Amino acid sequence: MPLLLGALVLLTHLPSFLRPFWSPDEGYLATQARMLAHGGTLYVDVVDRKPPVLPWLYEGSFWLFGSDSLWPLRVLAVGAHVVTALLLASVAQRRWGGRAGVVAGVCYVLLSIGLAPEDTQAATFEVFMLPATAAAFWLADRRRWAGAGVATAAAAMVKQTGGAMLLPLLWMLYRSGGKRIQGLLRLLLGCTLPVLALALLTGPKNFLFWVVSGSGDYAALDGAWLTALGRAAGNAGILAAAGLGLVLAIGRAPRASLREDSDLWLWLGGSALGVVTGLHFFGHYYLQLVPPLALLGTAALLRLGPHWTRGALAWTAAASVVFLVLGLVAPTKDVDRVRAVAAAIDARTTPQQSVLIWGMHPEIYWLADRTPASRYLTAGLLTNFAGGRDGKGVGVDRGMAGAWTVFERELRERPPQLVVDDSRGAPYAPDHIAPLRSLLAQHYRKVGTVGGAVLYQLSS
Numbered sequence: 001m002p003l004l005l006g007a008l009v010l011l012t013h014l015p016s017f018l019r020p021f022w023s024p025d026e027g028y029l030a031t032q033a034r035m036l037a038h039g040g041t042l043y044v045d046v047v048d049r050k051p052p053v054l055p056w057l058y059e060g061s062f063w064l065f066g067s068d069s070l071w072p073l074r075v076l077a078v079g080a081h082v083v084t085a086l087l088l089a090s091v092a093q094r095r096w097g098g099r100a101g102v103v104a105g106v107c108y109v110l111l112s113i114g115l116a117p118e119d120t121q122a123a124t125f126e127v128f129m130l131p132a133t134a135a136a137f138w139l140a141d142r143r144r145w146a147g148a149g150v151a152t153a154a155a156a157m158v159k160q161t162g163g164a165m166l167l168p169l170l171w172m173l174y175r176s177g178g179k180r181i182q183g184l185l186r187l188l189l190g191c192t193l194p195v196l197a198l199a200l201l202t203g204p205k206n207f208l209f210w211v212v213s214g215s216g217d218y219a220a221l222d223g224a225w226l227t228a229l230g231r232a233a234g235n236a237g238i239l240a241a242a243g244l245g246l247v248l249a250i251g252r253a254p255r256a257s258l259r260e261d262s263d264l265w266l267w268l269g270g271s272a273l274g275v276v277t278g279l280h281f282f283g284h285y286y287l288q289l290v291p292p293l294a295l296l297g298t299a300a301l302l303r304l305g306p307h308w309t310r311g312a313l314a315w316t317a318a319a320s321v322v323f324l325v326l327g328l329v330a331p332t333k334d335v336d337r338v339r340a341v342a343a344a345i346d347a348r349t350t351p352q353q354s355v356l357i358w359g360m361h362p363e364i365y366w367l368a369d370r371t372p373a374s375r376y377l378t379a380g381l382l383t384n385f386a387g388g389r390d391g392k393g394v395g396v397d398r399g400m401a402g403a404w405t406v407f408e409r410e411l412r413e414r415p416p417q418l419v420v421d422d423s424r425g426a427p428y429a430p431d432h433i434a435p436l437r438s439l440l441a442q443h444y445r446k447v448g449t450v451g452g453a454v455l456y457q458l459s460s
Contacts (some may be wrong), residue, residue, distance in 0.1 A: 001086070001089060001101065001102060001105060002082070002086060003134060004105075004106075005082055005086060005089070005106070005109060006082050007083045007111075007314070008106065008109045009081045010078055011079055011318055011324070012109060012110065012112065012323075012324055013074075013077070013078055013081065013112075013113065013120075014324070014327075015121050015324065015327030015330070016074045016077065016121035016122070016123070016327075016396050017074050018327075018328070019082045020069070020070065020339075020367070021070060021122070021124040021366075022061040022118045022121050022122035022190075023284075024116070024360060024361050024362060024363055025122060025124040025125065025284075026073075026122050026124060026363065026366075027361060027362045027364070027365070027366050027391045027423040028048065028123070028362045028377055029055060030058060030062075030067070030070065030363065030413050031047050031363070031366045031372065032048065032055045032058065032059075032322075032367040032377070033055060033058035033061070034062065034068065034181050034369075035367065035372065036055065036056075036059045036143075036197050037059055037062055037063060037216075038371075042043075042055060042056075042201060042202055042233070042422035043146035043202050043206035043207060043209075044206060044375075046375060046378065047210060047375045047381070048377075049214060049381075050125065050159040050200055050210075050211070050212060050404045051156065051158060051159065051211050052198055052201075053128070053158045053159065054125055054128055054158055054159075054296070057073075057076070057128065058073065061073055061076070062426070070123060070274055071122040072136040073103050074123055075156045075371055076123065076128075076415075077122075077123040077128070078437065080127050080130060080131045080352035081109065081158060082127050083131040083135075084108060084112075084130045085105040085106075085108045085109050085133045086105065087131070087137075087138045088100035088104045088105060088108050088291055088294055088295060089102065089105035089273055089292060091104070091134075091137060091141055092104035092105075092137060092280055092298050092299075093329045094141065095141075095299075096298070096299060096302050098116040098211040100298050100299075103298045103302070103309060103313070103434065104294050105297055105381075107294040107297055107298060107312075107313070107316060110317055110319070110320040110420075111243050111293065111294060111314045113244075113320055113321075113323045113324060113327070114238065114239050114241075114242025114243060114290070114319060114320065114323060115238055115259075115284070115287070116238070116283050116326075117282045117285070117326055117327035117330050118194035118283075118330075119235075119282070119283030119284040119322065120283075120284070120323070120327075121327055122284070123161040124284060124288040124453060125284075126159065126285065126288055127154050127287065129158040129159045129161075129288065130287065130288065130290075130291060130371075131154070131156045131171075132151050132154040132155035132162060133152075133162055133288065134291050135150035135151040135154075135292060136148045136149075136152045136155060136165045136169060137168065137263075137291075138172070138266060139151055140169045141172070142163050142180075142444070143176055145169075145173060145181070145183040145186040145187040145190065146187070146189065147188065147190065147191040148169055148190065148333075149169075149187040149192075150190040150191070150194060151165075151189020151382060152165045152166060152169065152190075152191050153190065153191045153192070153193075153194040153195050154194065155258065156191075156195065156299060156369075157194065157195065157198055157379075160211065160212075160452065161271075161273075161274030161275075161277055161285075162274075162288075162290065163191075164270035164273055164288075165267070165270060166187075166191065167267070167273075168186075168264070168266040168301060168334060169187060170184075171263055171266050172196045172264065173187060175262075184205060185350075194241060202375070203384045204299070205225075206308070209401075214400055214401070221255075222443070228279055228281055229281075229430060230234020230392055231283075233334060235281060235282075235283045235286050236286070236377070236378050237282070239289065239290075241319065241320075242316065242320070242323065243277055243297065243314040244319075245297075245298025245301075245308075245311055245312025245313070245316055246294070246295070246296075246298075246300070246301070246312055247293075248314065249301045249304055249308055250297055250300045252294050252300070252304060252308075253299070253304065253322075254303055258410065261295075261296060261299055261330055262326070264292050264295050265292075265296070266419070267291070267292035267295075268289065268292035268293060268296060270336075271289045271292055272289065276288065277290065279346065280386060296323050298434035329366055331456055337451040337452070338361050338364050338367060338451070339367060340427070340450050341361075341364050341420065341450055341451045341453045342367035343447065344450040344453075344455060344457075345368040345370055345418060345420065346369070346370075347458065348447070348455065349368075349418050350372060351369065351370070352375040353370070353371075353372045353418070354370065354395050354414055354416045354417060355372065355373060355416050355417065355418045355419075355420065356371040356372070356374060356411070356419045356420065357377075357420045357422055358373070358379050358419065358420065358421050358423060358428075358436065359378070359420070359422025359423055359424075359426075359453070360378050360380055360385070360420070360422075361378075362377040362378055363410050364420070365377065368398060371383060372413065372415035373410060373414060373415075374407070374409060374410045374427035376403060376407055379423065379426075379428045381399065381400055381401070381403060382396070382398055382399040382403050382404065382407060382428075383398060383428040383433065384399060384400075385426060385427060385428045393426040394428055395432070395433075396433060396434065396435060404435065408435060411439065415458055416458065417457070418455060418456065418457055419439075419444055419455075419456040419458075420454070420455055421453060421454040421456065422438075422452070422453040424452045443458060443459060444456035444457060444458060445459045447455055
């Protein structure tokens with residue numbers, strides 16, 4: 001089974017190796033990793049609203065293999081999917097027999113590309129969170145509560161929503177009988193001690209702000225609720241269509257299965273809460289639904305019989321072929337655009353000079369191999385732009401607490417040689433942001449445009 005699932009994962013994620021990056025999240029992580037490798041400190045002069053594990057993983061990969069390519073991260077992402085599939089197969093085999101393991105593993109792998117290619121082929125947070133969530137369930141299924149807690153902490157320290165695994169784990173602990181208090185203590189200690197260790201390692205105050213409390217305005221729908229609701233329905237529909245056979249089987253399964261599989265339903269429910277958290281409903285958020293959906297679907301198919309199983313697997317396989325082809329032929333217009341911007345930056349600056357990219361594409365820093373002039377790698381952190389917001393929820397006063405004070409100090413102390421306005425008419429364009437508009441007017445001159453981005457060179 002490991003060889004089968006490994007080969008299937010490699011085939012379905014072949015598109016991930018065919019372009020330098022798939023999403024701005026990869027660009028953000030790659031730029032962070034370079035900053036960390038050059039002496040930066042996480043949550044001090046290298047910041048993001050995410051836990052520390054994945055930036056450190058990128059940094060370690062760059063240290064071993066160099067920072068010019070994300071291929072090593074792609075390989076690790078393939079490995080993450082293989083581990084997740086094997087853990088789910090083991091759970092299914094333990095509960096429903098040998099054939100169930102194959103069905104669950106295959107269903108997971110096929111569904112793991114059942115969204116837009118930029119959401120499933122990128123080596124980002126959800127992909128690396130999934131093995132830890134599956135491990136937490138696998139360990140809890142064997143009443144290894146301390147290990148399940150550690151795995152939950154690992155998931156949460158890749159992305160905060162991984163902590164939702166506590167919901168099914170607590171229910172499994174309650175149903176297990178026996179020494180519940182002892183099990184609860186082991187689970188909670190296993191979950192909290194690693195998090196506390198990372199908080200102490202990175203600085204408790206900074207950790208609390210960036211990982212827990214600093215995203216209040218981001219998790220709001222001001223100026224974007226129609227976009228968010230449309231995205232929520234669209235991505236849910238895409239995933240449901242990809243796994244339609246499993247969804248229909250779950251709907252037709254005997255009512256008794258709701259009681260028998262209550263822990264799986266709670267896993268699915270907790271994952272759904274993770275999708276809702278942040279209220280942006282990006283496609284990659286939905287990846288955390290795939291493991292419990294694969295197990296619930298497997299249970300339902302086995303209860304409904306071989307005819308249902310063959311039909312559901314055939315549908316899911318056909319859908320995965322469609323998504324695989326979409327990944328292989330996906331247009332590279334956006335990649336080509338940011339490459340052109342990066343080339344223009346490279347031509348107008350030296351490696352020793354810093355650059356400010358005012359936009360939402362931090363991969364430009366990585367492609368140009370230039371030092372960011374600020375710890376804030378996107379305009380979103382300074383203006384709260386995200387998720388298709390219009391001007392209502394965007395502005396200087398909506399940025400992260402204290403961000404503009406720090407940002408303006410950074411630019412005074414080390415003025416960037418080049419400012420790249422990559423806003424392209426968005427609500428955070430310099431015309432709408434008085435401090436940046438003033439900075440450009442006083443100290444910079446326009447020297448060109450490329451790919452819709454406007455370049456400003458330091459003049460004083």
